Amino acid sequence: MRITGIADIVVPISSSIRNAYIDFSTMTASVVAVFTDVKKDGKPVVGFGFNSNGRYAQQALLRERFIPRLQSAAAMEIQDERGLIDPAKAWAAMMKNEKPGGHGERSVAVGVLDMAIWDALSKAEGVPLWKLLADRYNDGKFDEAAWVYAAGGYYYPGEDVKSLTEEMKRYLDLGYSTVKMKIGGADLSADLKRIEAVLTILGGNGDRLCVDVNGRFDLQTAIDYGRAIEPFKLHWYEEPLDPLDYLLHAALATEYMPPLATGENLFSHQDARNLIRHGGLRPDRDWLQFDPALSYGLVEYLRTLDTLRAHGWSPRRCVPHGGHQFALNIAVGLGLGGNESYPQVFAPFGGFADNTPVKDSRVKMPDIPGVGFEAKNALYAVMKPMLEAA
Numbered sequence: 327m328r329i330t331g332i333a334d335i336v337v338p339i340s341s342s343i344r345n346a347y348i349d350f351s352t353m354t355a356s357v358v359a360v361f362t363d364v365k366k367d368g369k370p371v372v373g374f375g376f377n378s379n380g381r382y383a384q385q386a387l388l389r390e391r392f393i394p395r396l397q398s399a400a401a402m403e404i405q406d407e408r409g410l411i412d413p414a415k416a417w418a419a420m421m422k423n424e425k426p427g428g429h430g431e432r433s434v435a436v437g438v439l440d441m442a443i444w445d446a447l448s449k450a451e452g453v454p455l456w457k458l459l460a461d462r463y464n465d466g467k468f469d470e471a472a473w474v475y476a477a478g479g480y481y482y483p484g485e486d487v488k489s490l491t492e493e494m495k496r497y498l499d500l501g502y503s504t505v506k507m508k509i510g511g512a513d514l515s516a517d518l519k520r521i522e523a524v525l526t527i528l529g530g531n532g533d534r535l536c537v538d539v540n541g542r543f544d545l546q547t548a549i550d551y552g553r554a555i556e557p558f559k560l561h562w563y564e565e566p567l568d569p570l571d572y573l574l575h576a577a578l579a580t581e582y583m584p585p586l587a588t589g590e591n592l593f594s595h596q597d598a599r600n601l602i603r604h605g606g607l608r609p610d611r612d613w614l615q616f617d618p619a620l621s622y623g624l625v626e627y628l629r630t631l632d633t634l635r636a637h638g639w640s641p642r643r644c645v646p647h648g649g650h651q652f653a654l655n656i657a658v659g660l661g662l663g664g665n666e667s668y669p670q671v672f673a674p675f676g677g678f679a680d681n682t683p684v685k686d687s688r689v690k691m692p693d694i695p696g697v698g699f700e701a702k703n704a705l706y707a708v709m710k711p712m713l714e715a716a
Contacts, residue, residue, distance in 0.1 A: 373446025440623020479507025
């Protein structure tokens with residue numbers, strides 16, 4: 327199995343929404359296609375990848391460093407004993423001559439290519455990615471369905487509480503029983519009104535609601551918000567503090583007893599290790615949201631899971647950020663706690679395959695080789711022109 331070419335494009339995913347820290351008016355995403363010499367049904371196998379929302383397209387890094395390294399690697403350097411692409415060897419080829427540390431934007435670029443490599447490999451094997459992962463790394467065990475929650479509740483220009491509750495009602499109508507909304511972009515009193523309004527349509531059940539600060543607060547503000555929302559018994563209080571300030575997380579965990587969630591802005595197994603060593607998080611209740619598409623891909627995510635196990639954390643405490651099919655396959659095949667979903671934002675990358683309904687916040691995986699991008703028509707419409715151009 328040889329790589330015969332790699333193409334990349336930049337796709338705008340801009341919108342007027344904002345969270346407590348950034349707006350998405352200029353947001354972009356990188357999409358790559360990795361072409362191979364393997365044929366299935368008379369057509370070459372092509373793997374696709376893209377980066378999650380919240381991090382911009384990585385075209386410069388892709389074109390200057392990581393695509394050339396992958397293309398210049400000898401076939402034998404990145405093949406397994408059967409002659410198929412070995413994602414770990416491909417990862418090593420991409421990271422050649424990269425110093426350790428500084429897990430910034432390069433982790434996103436590598437993650438985009440890593441996703442495409444796993445997509446191509448599982449297509450060459452003729453199995454869904456979740457099945458390949460279950461067989462290789464989970465003793466053949468996989469989840470019949472993944473728990474998912476609907477992420478939304480952003481701040482919109484001119485948004486009022488009514489529009490927020492209408493958005494959440496749409497998610498309930500789509501089959502989600504757990505939803506997430508943004509806080510921290512308004513003052514505490516306004517955010518409490520927003521939370522209470524959403525809880526009303528959730529029947530007052532705080533366990534069906536997550537709130538997300540996107541790292542906006544200082545410690546005192548995080549504590550103040552925590553004291554105000556603690557009586558609601560929410561599913562989790564997400565990223566209230568700067569993601570790299572582990573001491574602040576440890577301090578907050580002594581004040582806020584219900585579940586905390588964080589990790590979407592940590593991009594390596596070393597960062598994950600530092601978080602669970604020094605962040606005061608509790609493996610019996612807190613949630614880890616490392617996103618494989620942003621953190622050097624699945625090859626690195628497997629290292630992260632090994633690190634977590636070594637420190638007493640179960641993979642069931644992991645619910646990846648990003649709301650994409652790649653992480654959903656990983657959640658099902660490796661037995662994670664679930665996956666984020668963006669049913670109505672960040673189109674066409676948010677959401678899952680068509681004809682896979684969500685029921686009570688659970689979704690089953692289609693039996694489609696690869697990640698399953700071809701079963702999501704709006705997303706595949708972005709990827710297909712890359713094939714035609716090639």
